[in-house]
Amino acid sequence: MATLVKKFGGSSVATPEKMHGIVDRILRERQPDDRIVLVVSAMGDHTDDLLTLAAKVNPEMPKRELDMLLATGEQVSIALMASAFCAKGQPAVSFTGAQAGIKTNDKHSKASILDVQACQVKQALDEGKIVIVAGFQGITDLGQITTLGRGGSDTTAVAIAAGLKADMCDIYTDVDGVYTADPRIVPGAQKLDEITFVEMLELARLGAGVMQPRAVEYGEHNGVAIHVRSTFNDVPGTIIREEYTVQEKNFVIRGVAHDTNVAKIAVRGVSDEPGIAYKIFSALAEANIDVDMIVQSASATDHKNDILFTVTQTDMVEAMSVIESLKETMHFDKADIEVNVAKVSIVGAGMLGSPGIAAGMFGALAKANVNIDVISTSEISVSCLVPEKDVKTAVNAIHEHFFPEGAK
Amino acid sequence: MATLVKKFGGSSVATPEKMHGIVDRILRERQPDDRIVLVVSAMGDHTDDLLTLAAKVNPEMPKRELDMLLATGEQVSIALMASAFCAKGQPAVSFTGAQAGIKTNDKHSKASILDVQACQVKQALDEGKIVIVAGFQGITDLGQITTLGRGGSDTTAVAIAAGLKADMCDIYTDVDGVYTADPRIVPGAQKLDEITFVEMLELARLGAGVMQPRAVEYGEHNGVAIHVRSTFNDVPGTIIREEYTVQEKNFVIRGVAHDTNVAKIAVRGVSDEPGIAYKIFSALAEANIDVDMIVQSASATDHKNDILFTVTQTDMVEAMSVIESLKETMHFDKADIEVNVAKVSIVGAGMLGSPGIAAGMFGALAKANVNIDVISTSEISVSCLVPEKDVKTAVNAIHEHFFPEGAK
Known part of the structure; x- marks a missing residue:
């Protein structure tokens, strides 16, 4: 029963x-x-x-x-x-x-x-x-x-x-499961039999939209296995659960995600003093704006920094006005915005114990002649900001590297 | 407030x-x-x-x-x-x-x-x-x-x-109150300023369909005054309440109702012995059929009776089959059904203390040359069964008698 x-x-x-x-x-x-x-x-x-x-x-x-x-x-x-x-x-x-x-x-x-x-x-x-x-x-x-x-x-x-x-x-x-990449962009994308909650959540966060994160989180917190499957046929789909029940061949990377709803904001010429990052990002948090990637680069010569971060394009106008409003209380040279960018990511819980995964991703992008702007990493993912025009090339190159045809 | x-x-x-x-x-x-x-x-x-x-x-x-x-x-x-x-x-x-x-x-x-x-x-x-x-x-x-x-x-x-x-x-x-008769049939029908719960319920029972009886009953049991009025204008309508607040001119009869959804069933040649009426009407009650008027007429010569009663036309087929099923356990000559009949009624709580009201109704019908088939009375109403073709004449004759033009 x-x-x-x-x-x-x-x-x-x-x-x-x-x-x-x-x-x-x-x-x-x-x-x-x-x-x-x-x-x-x-x-x-x-x-x-x-x-x-x-x-x-x-x-x-x-x-x-x-x-x-x-x-x-x-x-x-x-x-x-x-x-x-x-x-x-x-x-x-x-x-x-x-x-x-x-x-x-x-x-x-x-x-x-x-x-x-x-x-x-x-x-x-x-x-x-x-x-x-x-x-x-x-x-x-x-x-x-x-x-x-x-x-x-x-x-x-x-x-x-x-x-x-x-x-x-x-x-x-209306899809028959979770794929290693968006099948509309990567023709060789493969359906996964299983994926863990954390990987699924990371994929969703990074742009793979099969399931709403809240439902997956609820499943994770309550240990409910979720079977994502097709309305139109009886073929098994993908089961999202706590741990794998079967060891699959390629276990390190589970999927390649991409997201074009990204805007990069650069705050340039910020004084190199304590508390500046706090000022910027607490002001954004107060305005309820989610910040994704953050990079701070220090200039060696003039004690000034550039602070780069990404937000969704939906939030970018409000984010810029928050930054402009800070000009009264902190000094920076200028703020600019870039929307012709996209984020490509690899996700896999297995990468923790597998050195060289990030390097493999960067190599695949280099070989495809895709320039990397910003890099960020989590415990189970690596993301690169690339030119929006290159997103298809980038996703295919990375997918080809981690999922050579026939492997799964 | x-x-x-x-x-x-x-x-x-x-x-x-x-x-x-x-x-x-x-x-x-x-x-x-x-x-x-x-x-x-x-x-x-x-x-x-x-x-x-x-x-x-x-x-x-x-x-x-x-x-x-x-x-x-x-x-x-x-x-x-x-x-x-x-x-x-x-x-x-x-x-x-x-x-x-x-x-x-x-x-x-x-x-x-x-x-x-x-x-x-x-x-x-x-x-x-x-x-x-x-x-x-x-x-x-x-x-x-x-x-x-x-x-x-x-x-x-x-x-x-x-x-x-x-x-x-x-x-x-969509009507602007309760009238002394259906204005579609009686052009001179007058709007009542007030009417009591019991009169309104009796009118509804006898075919005047302005309000559903259940709502009126709920108002009566809980002492809630109900104002029936028009959606289309601000003119006061009719207030249904426990007692009149103003003494109106004609207070004895409040309305003339009619109902054409009536069928008359006659069970003829029933033996004149105790318990026969109980047999018929308990069988009908068991079948959940509401019986309205009942008349029993005794023959002086052969110890046989005719029992007449009315039901709604909706229930008449089922009522006839109940009667037919009784033929096994009780003796009667035949049962027949008549649908070309209508019920006209007068309603007014004041008639209790006013003799001659019923006679006035019968006189109005006689003057209009309308034949009366069956008569029944309650404490606050008198009803007559008349030929269906005469219903308009009957209602107008009765209304003219009790509400001569200008009176109210």
Whole structure:
């Protein structure tokens, strides 16, 4: 007897026909004693339709009311999915986020799950029912309806799986797993059978967008194995878990990520005195701007430094105005911004004990004639800032080096 | 400082423009310290659209899931209404039936309100907010979402008004009050300023369909005055309350009702022995069939009776099959059915102390040459079964007798 949580996104439940397709698949695949929970999103474009309607009433809808509105999208799809199972003679019951015990904080439109009290879900499973839970939504201690923000249904699924100590949480998506690089850029990219939580999180942080980091983090903290797989076929996808169960051939590097949503800001001619870096980066933190790579280069002659850092292009205008505002209290020559850059990264927990990995990456880039601007490293990744025009060349060169054809 | 509950139906909130129209009206009409709760239905045809979608997935959707689905209709309109108030700078907050503390039994699709725990509503009013409550829905002790069935939003409004000890519950409708007869049939019908709960319930029972009886009953049991008024203008409508505050000219009869959804069943040649009526009407009650008028006529010669009764045309086929099934255990000559009949009634609490009222009705019908088939009376009403073709003549003749032009 296995307890399985399966999440289907909005495009998978967009029509009554697609809903019946899921029902048929679940009933065909399940073992007799399986306890099954489905987490579903709103049907197709339903959420967008609600947003359009909301904007007509008030372009600045209060977030609490927006959550009240958007939560109806999933409530419609769970009721219909439960009804679709019943139409095939399979007892099923739907639960809103509130009924499924998804307790969140009160940050409307991007609430975090604090706890899952899945007693109602457990009872329904005990009664032999398939349980359909509304993704993307929860409830505060005071009974306010919240939504979890982008990728929220994935997080709901992992949280329910944790609450039930489920054997597996299947996330059905339009890709069939996690690849060693983006297959749209690297034709020879290979699907991974397994990847660890930390590697997956590092890949997501560095631009590989298969899963929202929050769902992966929730899985890591609660030990829930996540199976990322295709909606369109039954082929196994990639399992994200704590540790590998099988030793694969190439184990050191697990993936090559890239990210073009990067801007490089340089603060030039900063006085070489203590506390300057603190001033800059605490001011940016206060403005809620995430800084990624940081490099400080000292000039040997005039006791002045250049401080370079990267932010997302979304944040760059605000970051520049924070820097300009510092000019009154600290001295620097000028600040400039560069957007024609991209970050390419390699990720692998195994690189810790394998010297020469970074050098291999730099060599591959040199051989491909790609110039490296900034380098940063973490325990399980190495990233290089390269010219944006070279990103495809760079990713392919690095992938070819670490994943020569046929290897995995 | 007055506490006011105002209910708007689905056609009043069908579009963002209509929602803003309600907002403008409320803000224009209210006194500075008024505490205002709005109860709203689902937008326009939204409920019908959901039903169409539900039927595509499963023509026999389980009632629990249907309630889960339909409850989203009101949840959409409350969120948008709250947002519409906020757009005009008026703080507002929406509550689902569950959040507003509408506790019901678990009869899905036609649940009854057991209790209203309006603490969240009160708190929001204390904070100076306008509160928008989802009509038509509630929650059971076990957290199941229920709907109240036809006219449910009216009941929600009256229940919330009772829970808040509101000064008035305004029900905005497409008619501008309760009339002495249906204005579509009687051109001279007059709008009543006031009517008592018992008279309103009797009128509703006898076919006058302005308000659902359940909402009126809830008002009666909890002493909530209900103001039935027009969505389209500011003219005062009819207030339904416990007792009259003003003595009106004609106080004995308050209205003439009619009902064409009537079938007359005759069981002929029944043996004249004890227990026969009990056999017939207990069998009908067991089949959950409401019987309205009952007449038993004894034959002087052969110790046989005819038993006549009326049911709604909706129930008549089932009623006939119940009667046929009794043929095995009791003797009667034959049973026949007549559908070309209609019931006309007069209602007024004052008739108890006014002799000659029934005679006045019979006289008016005789003068109009309308034949009376069956007569039945209650403490505050007299009903006559007449040929269906004569219903308009009958209603106008009776109305002319009790409400001669200019009188009220």
